[in-house]
Amino acid sequence: MLKTVRDLFRYNLEFALGAILILIVFSFAAASFFSPYPPMDSYVVAPDVPPSWAYPFGTNSRGQDVFWQLTLAIRNSLLFGLSVALMSRILSLLIGLVAGYAGGITDRILMTINDTFVVIPLFPILVLFFFMMRDNMSWPMLAIAMASLGWPYDARLIRSVALSLRTREFTAMSVFSGMSTRQILVEEHLPYVLPIVFSTTLNNMNWSIGLEVTLSVIGFTNIETPTIGTMIYWANQHTAMVAGVWWWIFFPVVLVIMTFLGLYLLSVSMNEYIDPRSRLTRMGGQG
Amino acid sequence: MRTYALYLVRRFAQFILVVFIGINIAYLITHLTPVDPVEQAISSVTMFGQSSPEMVEVMRKTLRELYGLEGSAWEQYVTFWRRMATGDFGPSLSAFPTPVSTLIWQALPWTLGLLVCSTLIAWIVGNFLGGLAGYYRKNSLLKALGILAMSLQPIPYYIVAFILLVVFGFLWPVLPISGGAEMNIDRQGFAFAGSIIKHSILPALSLVLVGLGAWFIGMRSLVSNIVTEDYVTYAELGGVDRRRILFSYVMRNALSPQLTGLALSLGAIFNGAIITEFVFGYPGMGTLLVRAVNAGDYSLVLGITSVSIIAVASAILVIDIIYPLLDPRVARS
Numbered sequence: 117m118l119k120t121v122r123d124l125f126r127y128n129l130e131f132a133l134g135a136i137l138i139l140i141v142f143s144f145a146a147a148s149f150f151s152p153y154p155p156m157d158s159y160v161v162a163p164d165v166p167p168s169w170a171y172p173f174g175t176n177s178r179g180q181d182v183f184w185q186l187t188l189a190i191r192n193s194l195l196f197g198l199s200v201a202l203m204s205r206i207l208s209l210l211i212g213l214v215a216g217y218a219g220g221i222t223d224r225i226l227m228t229i230n231d232t233f234v235v236i237p238l239f240p241i242l243v244l245f246f247f248m249m250r251d252n253m254s255w256p257m258l259a260i261a262m263a264s265l266g267w268p269y270d271a272r273l274i275r276s277v278a279l280s281l282r283t284r285e286f287t288a289m290s291v292f293s294g295m296s297t298r299q300i301l302v303e304e305h306l307p308y309v310l311p312i313v314f315s316t317t318l319n320n321m322n323w324s325i326g327l328e329v330t331l332s333v334i335g336f337t338n339i340e341t342p343t344i345g346t347m348i349y350w351a352n353q354h355t356a357m358v359a360g361v362w363w364w365i366f367f368p369v370v371l372v373i374m375t376f377l378g379l380y381l382l383s384v385s386m387n388e389y390i391d392p393r394s395r396l397t398r399m400g401g402q403g
Numbered sequence: 404m405r406t407y408a409l410y411l412v413r414r415f416a417q418f419i420l421v422v423f424i425g426i427n428i429a430y431l432i433t434h435l436t437p438v439d440p441v442e443q444a445i446s447s448v449t450m451f452g453q454s455s456p457e458m459v460e461v462m463r464k465t466l467r468e469l470y471g472l473e474g475s476a477w478e479q480y481v482t483f484w485r486r487m488a489t490g491d492f493g494p495s496l497s498a499f500p501t502p503v504s505t506l507i508w509q510a511l512p513w514t515l516g517l518l519v520c521s522t523l524i525a526w527i528v529g530n531f532l533g534g535l536a537g538y539y540r541k542n543s544l545l546k547a548l549g550i551l552a553m554s555l556q557p558i559p560y561y562i563v564a565f566i567l568l569v570v571f572g573f574l575w576p577v578l579p580i581s582g583g584a585e586m587n588i589d590r591q592g593f594a595f596a597g598s599i600i601k602h603s604i605l606p607a608l609s610l611v612l613v614g615l616g617a618w619f620i621g622m623r624s625l626v627s628n629i630v631t632e633d634y635v636t637y638a639e640l641g642g643v644d645r646r647r648i649l650f651s652y653v654m655r656n657a658l659s660p661q662l663t664g665l666a667l668s669l670g671a672i673f674n675g676a677i678i679t680e681f682v683f684g685y686p687g688m689g690t691l692l693v694r695a696v697n698a699g700d701y702s703l704v705l706g707i708t709s710v711s712i713i714a715v716a717s718a719i720l721v722i723d724i725i726y727p728l729l730d731p732r733v734a735r736s
Contacts, residue, residue: 228420234667236425237715239674240692240708244429247696247704248436250443269667326559330678333561334693348565357573369566373558380557 124385131389134381137374144371145194148187155185156342167363174363177354182367189342190371196259196328196343197321203263204320205313208271213301213309215271216278217287227275233268241265242327246336255341258331262324270316277309311390318383322376329372344372407727414723418716425712430483433705434476440701441466444496447699469493470701492706497698503706506691511710513583514687517603518676521610522665528611529618530661534654536619537626549623556616560675564609564682571605578605581684606683610675621664625657659730666722673715 124131153160159179167174173182215226245261246253281287281304290300325344331337332345339346351357351364433440444466445459454462467473470493471482486492492503529552536545555563572580579585584598629635630653638648680689688707695703727733 228417229424231417231667232421232424235421235670235715235719236428237670237673237677237711239677240711241425241428241432243692243696244704244708245432245436247701248432248438248440250438252436252438322557326561330559330561330674333565334678334681336696357569365569369562373562376557376559376562377554380553384553 124389128385128388130381131385134378134385137378138382141190141194141371141375141378144187145191148184148191151184151187153181153184155180155188156340164359164361173367174361176351176364177356177359177361178350182364185342185347186344186367186371189344189347189368190375192255192341193325193328193343193345193372194321194375196255197325199256199259200263200266200324201317201320203260204267204270205317207264207267208274208316209306209309209313211267212271212274213278213305216275217282217297217301217305219279219282223275223279227272230268230271230275233265234272236265238262238265238327239330242331243336246331253338255338258328258337259324262327266320266323270313270320273312273316274309277312278305281305281308311386315383315386315390318379318386322379322383325372325375344368410727410733411724414720417723418720421716421719422713425716426484426487426709429705429708429712430480434479439472440470441472444699444701487709492709493702495695495700495703497695497700497703503703506703507688507706507710510686510688510691511714513685514676514680514689515714517606517610517680517685517687518673520603521607521676522614522669522672524607525611525614526618526661526665529615530622530654530658532615533619533622534626534649534657537623538630538649538653540627549619552616552619555612556620558613560609560613561678561682563613564606564679567605567609568682580605583686602683603685606676606679606685609679609682610672613675614672617668618661618664621661622654622657625660626653629653629656659726659733662722662726662729666719666726669718669722670715673711677711 125135148155157180161171161175161179161181163175163177163179165171165175171181171183173186175181176185211226211230215223215230242258242261242265245258249257286304287300290304295303328337328343329345329348332339332343333348333352335349337343337345339349347368348365351361351368354361354364356362356364441463445462448454448462449459471479471486473479474482490504492507494500495503495506498506532545532548533552536542536549539545568580571578579602583602584595585602626649635648635652638652639645643652676687677689677692679685680687681693684690688711692704692707695707
């Protein structure tokens with residue numbers, strides 16, 4: 117395991133960059149536990165102070181320390197992305213594995229539904245959801261709604277791997293030795309698709325964090341929960357750019373871009389790692 | 404010809420299914436959530452000043468009828484679909500008594516124009532450059548482009564649009580950052596067209612910047628896989644013109660997965676267009692949607708959601724119809 121990580125660092129620039137970015141972002145999120153004051157309380161510090169040694173990221177117009185608020189916001193955003201990704205993994209694994217293993221008509225039906233969900237424009241639907249929920253809109257509810265819509269793309273990927281496993285000898289062997297379908301899927305096929313599940317988890321986190329930021333900046337989520345999106349929302353509400361409080365917008369945007377890039381680069385390098393041919397080419401061996 | 408007809412029937416069935424499932428999700432959301440849009444509208448009206456209980460009762464009844472919330476669950480469902488089929492979403496509450504469909508018809512051409520132009524530009528330019536980058540792997544300019552594409556690709560539309568807004572709104576104000584065209588201008592002729600183009604540069608640019616990366620990276624990896632095929636080596640040894648190999652032999656083959664990709668990602672691109680419109684105050688469906696939510700206009704929000712689903716499904720159907728013309732193998736399988 118350690119050796120793998122070392123090799124990845126040495127031969128895979130994307131992995132090294134992504135890992136460093138994500139490490140920075142995560143340590144930033146971890147710092148939220150050491151905040152000297154509750155980050156959401158207003159007027160604990162002087163408002164509109166530009167970045168300085170005392171306040172590295174400045175303070176905002178509501179008298180909050182941007183640095184400490186940002187640590188909590190990125191923690192919440194990451195947590196949100198992670199919970200959506202984990203929940204939607206269950207759906208995509210279930211549908212992908214079953215469709216790939218069953219094949220035939222089951223596969224066709226599941227994939228038709230799958231392709232339908234891929235193309236439905238989710239943003240208006242989520243806005244409609246917010247419109248109906250309004251003040252009842254909570255953070256877990258949005259996560260569940262997004263998880264139940266965010267599985268299809270990855271289900272198709274998992275299915276394509278499962279499809280190739282179906283014709284392998286060990287599957288026939290398991291069937292003949294009397295394993296149930298559930299056992300075959302969980303004990304035999306699941307380990308093979310896990311690497312790809314991991315890389316899709318990173319992608320899905322990117323997707324859900326991005327969607328959450330987008331919904332929040334218009335104010336279509338619970339705007340009292342601090343996330344990267346709601347931070348930008350409040351900054352816009354106070355017209356921070358016009359007022360010259362640029363640091364209120366600048367630091368959240370930079371941090372969230374670091375998150376997106378980091379997750380993306382990690383998932384790209386994961387995908388490459390899964391495909392051993394490209395790994396060998398990279399290490400200078402024969403492709 | 405018969406296989407093409409069969410293919411069309413299959414694609415049309417998929418179109419129907421997308422619309423059916425999409426509209427059903429919209430129905431479930433509006434009817435299963437605990438919040439009653441009628442009570443919401445009433446409370447926002449009665450918030451200011453007194454209203455007599457009788458008046459409120461009349462209002463409640465009218466709104467229930469208007470929103471199609473009368474009768475049993477089955478009756479409501481049938482009413483819902485009848486309205487979808489006839490395109491009658493009732494009057495808009497925030498722009499009373501203008502019908503919702505009129506508002507949507509005004510906004511749709513803006514969104515469609517922006518979306519079609521920017522998607523085509525992103526797809527064509529991205530695939531072209533990606534193809535070059537996959538074929539000429541040693542070119543350092545193309546390598547630099549690849550890094551740029553990779554760093555733009557994972558950023559959500561909102562952030563890119565917002566950065567462009569800050570750059571061209573505050574740091575270097577050369578382009579209009581809000582609206583669809585200048586206000587006091589004759590709505591005909593070249594000046595108006597020019598104004599529209601000028602106003603759509605920034606929204607289109609942010610859509611293109613995000614979209615470009617995915618096509619570039621996809622095409623590059625497809626092409627670099629195809630160039631290792633025997634027939635390419637054969638053509639190179641045979642002295643076929645390099646450009647001809649790239650465009651007619653390699654990229655032509657890589658085009659069909661990219662076209663499938665386009666059809667699959669149209670929903671996501673549409674999401675991006677909606678949010679980009681909002682950032683730049685572009686008078687399309689996105690701006691209308693945000694305004695409708697903020698005004699508490701139930702029928703308008705529901706109307707926009709439904710039309711979005713139908714619009715995206717139709718666009719995919721169009722791609723599916725022209726697909727076999729570009730790649731004849733599709734209809735035969």
